[in-house]
Amino acid sequence: MTLLAPFHLAIPVSNLDEAKNFYEDKLECKPGRFTKEWADYSFFGHQLVLHEDITHKGQKYFNEVDGKNVPIPHFGVVLNWNVFQIFSKKLIEKNIDFQIEPYLRFEGLPGEQLTMFLYDPSGNALEFKSFKNIDQLFAT
Helix, strand or coil, X not given: CCCXXXXXXXXXXXXXXXXXXXXXXXXXXXXXXXXXXXXXEEXXXXXXXXXXXXXXXXXXXXXXXXXXXXXXXXXXXXXXXXXXXXXXXXXXXXXXXXXXXXXXECCCCCCCEEEEEEECCCCCEEEEEEECCHHHCCCC
């Protein structure tokens, strides 16, 4: 795999204005097109679309991984190692309530990575991660 194309993901949010504030102010995503029902964002170069859905309940489900409650489902992005460190510090400074605070997994093993989980205001779970060696993204 030599080229990654941007993905497109549309997610439900219970309050579009609250969600826009979170993605713009907390995660610092650049806004794109919008209407009163939806809004586009550059999510680290990928297209994320927030669709207002007043029926969205934000029910939370988990799987245990490394003794931690990993939210299911979740989505996110793989960041450069240094970008992850800068971004996670910004989130800490903004008092983000993490489901799983930033931590190092598989230290010294194939797939060594930093990871963190958080929720948006509508209960959508996000994971941000970074691999010490990006060539080990799919390492076993």
